[in-house]
Amino acid sequence: MKKQGFNLYPGSYVRGKWSGHGYIIEKELGSGACGTVFLSRNAKGEKCALKIGSDSSRLMLEVNMLKKFGKVQGVKLGPSFVDVDDWVDPSRQTFPFYVMEYIEGAALRSFLKGKSREWVGICALQLLSDLEHLHRAGYAFGDLKTDNLLMVDSRVRLIDVGGVTQFGRAIKEYTEFYDRGYWGLGSRKADPSYDLFAVSMIMLEMAYPGRFEKGVKPSRTLMNKLTASTLLKPYQKMIIQCWEGKYLHASEMKHSLSLVLMKRTMSPPPSRRKKKQQQGSEKVELVTFSILSVLFLGVSIFSFWI
Amino acid sequence: MKPGRLKQILLLTDGCSNHGEDPIAVAALARNQGVTVNVIGVLDDRQHSKPQGLDEIESIAEAGGGISQIVYQKSLSQTVQMVTRQAMTQTIQGVVNKELQEILGKDQTIEELPLDKRAEVVEVVDDLGETCDLEVLVLVDTSASMNHKLPTVKDALYDLSLSLNARTGSNQFCVYVFPDTKKTIKKMIDWTPELEKIHGIFSKISSGGYTPTGPALKEALYAFTEKPFFHSMQDGVDPYEETGL
Structure with a gap:
């Protein structure tokens, strides 16, 4: 790709040529096709995320999206917009940049590590709720993938709104693994089910962290991977229906998913052994409590005596 | 506002031209005729070092007002559609910049605009990219070393049509291969x-041992200008003219 050409290091100072607002670079958070995101601090010392690149049109389109979708119908979808400007570097070269809220969170995969498997479904459910709001406004998220998600306080958050596309238009940014066109399962026109497909692929990625390629028969590959995963067993039916294009709206897929999740929490009857263990632990607690009380009493009596 | 029609040649090759006229000169001519030239260099997945002569790829695209990219086979699909879209945006931006300079004076480009104006103009450019009509002439180098890459090329072209046909604007594609013993391109x-x-x-391609990139590009350009297309005749000299704001 095009070299981005700017030299920014921890401690560098980026000052906007239009507003004069300045930001101190702290560290790089990541870089993508059209820019690099840095953790930085504003004049008040508050943390923020600064994205800088060389394609000013593309960055400005992202700013327009951020302004529009930081909040949709009172629901926070992406990071909120802070500032946009141009930076003239010491060699008189101009680089466009914008500043947004810094969202501190964990990557989906590290969040799920060691958690029970219904969390895969719960995260997907949260994601579908956010998509429902976005879709109601007439837009698809577009480039929906794990890299664009963060877990904050056990809640999934979308962090890059650069791919948001009006329904009926062509998806401009996509990542093959999450793209239904790549798998031969539909067009690249933005509609609600384009995003729903990506949600199903995020679930598949939780079972196959290294992802996988489509092979000669893409839909066969997908089906094989799905049926071979025990993690995804409860969601199998729902995912297949998603691939068959049965869900036209996020709410429908959300409904199927909540049925699965509700069933799982009620169905496994607690086995006797578990119950015994529980009773056992209760006993231990009781004994500890009594010992502590006696000790406390003893100390009180002792001090009283003195 | 009526969106215009963009014309592109997409050249897929894996080496340096070694026969006939200078492809860079032909690309410059194409640009002058309102046809953008994009070039993609296709490497073998196992190829580690860049083969010699691939600098030419960049020069052809530069002269042709387009975009070049050198990629491994496995990322060909995504690259082909990205290069085509980027080149479309680049062309539209060029037209918009020209208009801006006419209205606001020299040195006024989208990048220089005050932020609030820029925010509006980029939406217009984005709209044009979605709604304009597009013609892509795909020119595939089928010389010996490209032979085993052709199935990947076929997939990538299908994928390109999938991406572009998701747009609101209409598309026209055609595919030529070279070298051809009789007419340079086929x-x-x-x-x-x-x-x-x-x-x-x-499947029916007999691959030759030479790479006449320049002559092939020129034939492709002729194929464009001679195209008996019912509406392309009215476009005038500069096909971008009607993209005016």
């Missing part, structure tokens, strides 16, 4: 809105 698919029927198009 038409494999005539102008069509979809590249779905390209199944097996590369």
